[in-house]
Amino acid sequence: MKQHTKSNDLFEDLRRLPVKKVRKAIRNGLYSGHTAGIGLGHLQGNLVILPASYALDFFRFCQRNPKPCPLVGVSDTGDPMMRTLGSDIDIRTDIPLYNVYRDGNLTDQAQDISDLWQNDYVAFALGCSFSFEEALMAEGIRLDHIEANKTVAMYCTSLNTKPAGPFVGPVVCSMRPMLPTDAIRACAITSRYPHAHGEPVHLGDGKEIGIKNISKPDWGDTPIFEDGQIPVFWACGVTPQAAIQTAKPPVCITHAPGSMLITDIPSWETVSV
Amino acid sequence: MKQHTKSNDLFEDLRRLPVKKVRKAIRNGLYSGHTAGIGLGHLQGNLVILPASYALDFFRFCQRNPKPCPLVGVSDTGDPMMRTLGSDIDIRTDIPLYNVYRDGNLTDQAQDISDLWQNDYVAFALGCSFSFEEALMAEGIRLDHIEANKTVAMYCTSLNTKPAGPFVGPVVCSMRPMLPTDAIRACAITSRYPHAHGEPVHLGDGKEIGIKNISKPDWGDTPIFEDGQIPVFWACGVTPQAAIQTAKPPVCITHAPGSMLITDIPSWETVSV
Numbered sequence: 001m002k003q004h005t006k007s008n009d010l011f012e013d014l015r016r017l018p019v020k021k022v023r024k025a026i027r028n029g030l031y032s033g034h035t036a037g038i039g040l041g042h043l044q045g046n047l048v049i050l051p052a053s054y055a056l057d058f059f060r061f062c063q064r065n066p067k068p069c070p071l072v073g074v075s076d077t078g079d080p081m082m083r084t085l086g087s088d089i090d091i092r093t094d095i096p097l098y099n100v101y102r103d104g105n106l107t108d109q110a111q112d113i114s115d116l117w118q119n120d121y122v123a124f125a126l127g128c129s130f131s132f133e134e135a136l137m138a139e140g141i142r143l144d145h146i147e148a149n150k151t152v153a154m155y156c157t158s159l160n161t162k163p164a165g166p167f168v169g170p171v172v173c174s175m176r177p178m179l180p181t182d183a184i185r186a187c188a189i190t191s192r193y194p195h196a197h198g199e200p201v202h203l204g205d206g207k208e209i210g211i212k213n214i215s216k217p218d219w220g221d222t223p224i225f226e227d228g229q230i231p232v233f234w235a236c237g238v239t240p241q242a243a244i245q246t247a248k249p250p251v252c253i254t255h256a257p258g259s260m261l262i263t264d265i266p267s268w269e270t271v272s273v
Numbered sequence: 274m275k276q277h278t279k280s281n282d283l284f285e286d287l288r289r290l291p292v293k294k295v296r297k298a299i300r301n302g303l304y305s306g307h308t309a310g311i312g313l314g315h316l317q318g319n320l321v322i323l324p325a326s327y328a329l330d331f332f333r334f335c336q337r338n339p340k341p342c343p344l345v346g347v348s349d350t351g352d353p354m355m356r357t358l359g360s361d362i363d364i365r366t367d368i369p370l371y372n373v374y375r376d377g378n379l380t381d382q383a384q385d386i387s388d389l390w391q392n393d394y395v396a397f398a399l400g401c402s403f404s405f406e407e408a409l410m411a412e413g414i415r416l417d418h419i420e421a422n423k424t425v426a427m428y429c430t431s432l433n434t435k436p437a438g439p440f441v442g443p444v445v446c447s448m449r450p451m452l453p454t455d456a457i458r459a460c461a462i463t464s465r466y467p468h469a470h471g472e473p474v475h476l477g478d479g480k481e482i483g484i485k486n487i488s489k490p491d492w493g494d495t496p497i498f499e500d501g502q503i504p505v506f507w508a509c510g511v512t513p514q515a516a517i518q519t520a521k522p523p524v525c526i527t528h529a530p531g532s533m534l535i536t537d538i539p540s541w542e543t544v545s546v
Contacts, residue, residue, distance in 0.1 A: 052329065056395075059332045060347050064357050074333050076438070084337050084435060122329075162357060165349070194467065 014038045019262050020088075027093040029111050034258035035096065036130055036146075041267050043195070044260040045072050045085070045125035046237040047095060048244065049113075049253040052077045055122040057165030061243060062126065064162035068171055068239030070127040070195045072270065073263070078119040086264025091123040092116075097256035104248035113253055128237050128260055129174060131196035131267050135189055141182050144224060151258070152176065153217035154236050158210025159201065161239060166247035172238040173201060173209070175217070177229040186232060195270040202233040209233065219257075287311050292535050293361075300366040305384050307531035308369065309403055309419075314540050316468070317533040318345050318358070318398035319510040320368060321517065322386075322526040325350045328395040330438030334516060335399065337435035341444055341512030343400040343468045345543065346536070351392040359537025364396045365389075370529035377521035386526055401510050401533055402447060404469035404540050408462055414455050417497060424531070425449065426490035427509050431483025432474065434512060439520035445511040446474060446482070448490070450502040459505060468543040475506040482506065492530075 010031050014022050019039040025031055035044060050058055055077070062069040073085040082089040092114045100108040100116065110116075129152070133143055145152045152174045159171035178186060183203055191199035206214045214231055215222055219238060223231075244252050255261065283304050287295050292312040298304055308317060323331055328350070335342040346358040355362040365387045373381040373389065383389075402425070406416055418425045425447045432444035451459060456476055464472035479487045487504055488495055492511060496504075517525050528534065 056325065056329050056332065056350070059329065059336075060349070063332075063344055063347050071336055074336050076333070077329070 011038070019264060022262055023089065023094045026096050027090065032097045032111050032259070035260045035262055036258065039262040040134065043072060043085075043263045043265040043267055043270055044128055044130045045263060046128050046240070047091065047098075047253070047255040047261055048124045048126065048240055049091070049121050050124070050249055051118070051251065052120040052122055054166075054247070054249045057167055058124065060164035061161070061167040061240070062124065064164055065171075065239070066194070067198055067201060067235035068161065068237065070197060071124060072127045072195055072265070073125040075123040077122050080117055080121075080123070082123060082125060082261070082263070085125060085261075089261070089263065091261070095255050095261050096259040099254045099256050101244065101249075101252040101254070103250060104245045109256060116251075116253065125261055125263070126237060126240065127195040127197065127270070129197055129234065130260065131270065132190045132193040134267065135193065136186055139185065139189055141178070141186055141189075143176060145176070145221065150221035152220050153223040154219040154238055155206070155211045155233075156218045156242070157233075161243060166249075167240075167243040169239070169242040169246050171201065172218075172236045172242055173233040174220075174236040175206070175214070175223060175231045175233050177223055177225045178232050179228050180230060183230060183232045190234065193270070197235045197237075200232050200234050204230055206231055206233070284311070292537060295535055296362065296367045299369050300363065302384050305370045305532070308533045308535055309531065312535040313407065316345060316358075316536045316538040316540055316543055317401055317403045318536060319401050319513070320364065320371075320526070320528040320534055321397045321399065321513055322364070322394050323397070323522055324391070324524065325393040325395055327439075327520070327522045330440055331397065333437035334434070334440040334513070335397065337437055338444075338512070339467070340471055340474060340508035341434065341510065343470060344397060345400045345468050345538070346398040348396040350395050353390055353394075353396070355396060355398060355534070355536070358398060358534070362534070362536065364534070368528050368534050369532040372527045372529050374517065374522075374525040374527070376523060377518045382529060389524075389526065398534055398536070399510060399513065400468040400470065400543070402470055402507065403533065404543065405463045405466040407540065408466065409459055412458065412462055414451070414459055414462075416449060417499075418449070418494065423494035425493050426496040427492040427511055428479070428484045428506075429491045429515070430506075434516060439522075440513075440516040442512070442516040442519050444474065445491075445509045445515055446506040447493075447509040448479070448487070448496060448504045448506050450496055450498045451505050452501050453503060456503060456505045463507065466543070470508045470510075473505050473507050477503055479504055479506070
């Protein structure tokens with residue numbers, strides 16, 4: 001618990017620091033928490049590291065499913081530096097916390113994967129919802145889960161991804177309750193963020209996309225609907241993790257949920273003009 | 274010349290046919306001409322076929338250079354069917370005319386590459402400017418090269434692509450002369466077509482992007498400027514061809530310029546909402 005308190009203190013410090021200093025603190029093992037609200041104004045990304053023998057199929061999986069898997073950067077084979085996402089981003093150390101999967105099962109967590117890095121690894125960075133949530137709040141749309149400091153509700157759906165090699169699985173959606181007037185504006189605003197899942201994939205009755213009970217999300221906290229709010233569903237970055245668990249590569253390293261890669265890319269550069 | 278006349282007659286027939294019948298005629302070797310104005314309302318694509326050993330780097334090249342190289346579809350390794358772009362699209366036969374490059378040099382043209390197809394080939398389809406030109410004309414913006422039945426002017430520029438493995442080279446731009454009022458609207462309209470090169474990369478003085486003489490394009494016809502028109506530059510699909518000539522893969526098959534893949538995808542599906 002002490003660790004957690006220290007982490008929270010540091011979180012407030014990190015919020016005030018420029019991204020290069022934030023990444024340096026993370027690289028030095030000082031912070032293993034979530035990155036929401038840190039490095040504001042900069043693109044953050046989900047991480048998937050795979051051996052090169054799986055990279056071409058995973059690339060195809062992302063190309064075929066751009067809403068859940070919007071690629072924002074891909075490393076050279078064996079090169080741990082994410083050169084197109086900033087200067088001096090070392091993907092082995094610059095994420096607060098990593099998940100290590102072996103044969104599709106989560107086996108370890110680590111703050112540093114330098115020991116695990118291999119010459120045939122390829123790192124994929126995928127856009128995440130932080131960018132569009134920032135934009136929604138800037139436009140005055142309130143997000144209940146953020147105000148309540150909870151995790152957004154996420155659901156397995158009956159929508160299917162387009163498969164690529166061993167990568168296949170359902171589209172996982174995040175859901176935000178909104179009044180119809182806000183939902184309309186949220187559709188317009190998020191459509192400008194194709195690198196952060198873009199516009200919603202569904203709104204209204206969750207049953208139409210296979211969600212039996214909206215009060216029982218598969219991940220995240222139970223959502224609370226205020227009078228008149230309807231569910232609005234966006235494709236979610238958990239989708240590739242589900243596909244990886246099906247593909248069962250011998251090894252795969254991802255970020256731990258919420259602990260993203262903070263890039264040097266200004267958020268506006270990825271906004272559809 | 275007779276061939277050419279026949280081709281022109283057939284062109285008028287093809288313009289009136291639905292895309293599946295157009296592709297059937299092409300598959301049967303009946304047409305080897307350009308596809309501008311055929312299959313209107315459907316996404317067309319540039320083609321690049323490479324051996325799998327080059328595919329991961331070329332994928333990276335496209336991801337890193339989305340304006341000149343907007344990926345719209347990638348085949349499975351060894352599978353000649355472009356399954357994500359339509360039903361029954363055989364990439365070995367369904368393009369009017371192919372260019373075959375060996376070690377970076379154009380060595381052959383063919384209407385059918387079934388004999389050349391190998392089990393390790395990967396086919397990449399990249400968006401082309403036809404989609405946004407259609408949209409510009411629909412919005413009342415006149416395009417001089419189309420009215421004059423000429424080829425758009427294209428230039429090597431001093432802008433560089435982000436390299437990936439052996440793939441590197443300049444950004445090639447197409448240029449369309451426009452009045453400033455039209456240029457402004459063209460920026461807004463084409464920004465909605467990220468799968469067709471998106472918004473311009475430059476406007477005004479070509480010297481700023483290394484073009485010494487605007488009247489001497491590197492490809493296409495000499496542009497004619499009317500009073501008050503300024504040059505507007507878009508990233509162009511010749512860019513990957515230049516990178517392939519640098520990379521010199523043992524074999525690479527592309528479409529012949531202007532003879533594109535016509536997909537089943539409605540143009541509106543790729544428009545940024």
